[in-house]
Amino acid sequence: MALTRDRIVDAAHAALREYGLSGLSMRRIAQDLGVAPGAIYYHIASKQELLVALAERILGDAESICTSDAAQAASDVRDALLRARNSAEIVSFAQAYRPGTLAPLRELQTQLAALLPEPEAKWAAQTLIQYVLGFVAEEQNRDELLRAGVVSDRPEPIGSAEAFHFGVAAILAGVGAMADQPEIAPER
Amino acid sequence: MALTRDRIVDAAHAALREYGLSGLSMRRIAQDLGVAPGAIYYHIASKQELLVALAERILGDAESICTSDAAQAASDVRDALLRARNSAEIVSFAQAYRPGTLAPLRELQTQLAALLPEPEAKWAAQTLIQYVLGFVAEEQNRDELLRAGVVSDRPEPIGSAEAFHFGVAAILAGVGAMADQPEIAPER
């Protein structure tokens, strides 16, 4: 079976589910594929490039993102993220590394552009996206620590769907309020 | 000079400013302190524990956090974070590893508790904190990529103070609106 970029991303996706980001090494992916570590570098320039491709695959599960309701769309993105370990961290990195390349996040921005003028629409989208990624990143960080047994779940089982939905609703309400009454915006 | 936990955290803080998180290794800290790598482990159990201590030191700059205005307090936290590289990622990890131990973040929660009942106050604080950390993390990720020369600043110079303040204002406005009209909260 020929080694292709696609098969490498598949193997990375599988390795992520199984070992998490801390166990996702180029060497392990190579071993799972039955090739030498160097072979990967013929198809992919670096681990960073691989992570970007992995982010796209992870959010690929959210292609069917809701296009009519921003709150539902945010929820769809979270659901896609929760299908893999440490996905929020990976997507967050990908967004910094290649901003604007992740389709579902662009979709969120498009929806908000219908409600607000620029540049407020972009800021609003950024607010929502960073909240979603930050929330899920913390959920997943705690998952990893629990899995490692390094922490118990006693203090504040923080990552609830309820808390997530509250934040999304608050951000959308606030963004709407600032569209109606821009005077509550901070002075520039 | 005796090796102490405090001197190790100092050295880590200095190394973070100089090399960033990717260059912050136990071995380099040991080298900067003129000791063998193993010496550190007599004083600190693991790199994860060191990162928690480092997060506290980073946010220590925000002890003088504004206690009367949540928007100003969020800005104070961002300012403290921007004094070191990759600080948002470190603080984010620390918060997952030892939730509730970072004083300035507890302060934010206390302020919001005056405006909302529980559990909404906790959710609101979480929303704001995760937004702040997510926003600054992306600013700093882009800084690192720029520094490494792996990306140019062309596409969307996203991390502006204006965008940050917009997000904070929107969240606070939204949280306030949900306190006054709880019916816009999502169904449970």
Add this chain to the structure above:
DNA sequence: ACCTGAACACCGTTCAAGT
């Protein structure tokens, strides 16, 4: 064109042994 073998310059962590 595609991959291997082997190396380079690193990691975090442990632990006997020294002082």
Add this chain to the structure above:
DNA sequence: ACCTGAACACCGTTCAAGT
């Protein structure tokens, strides 16, 4: 009590050489 020396089991990446 505190630290060294040395090892263990890893990393990402490069690159001549093979096919």
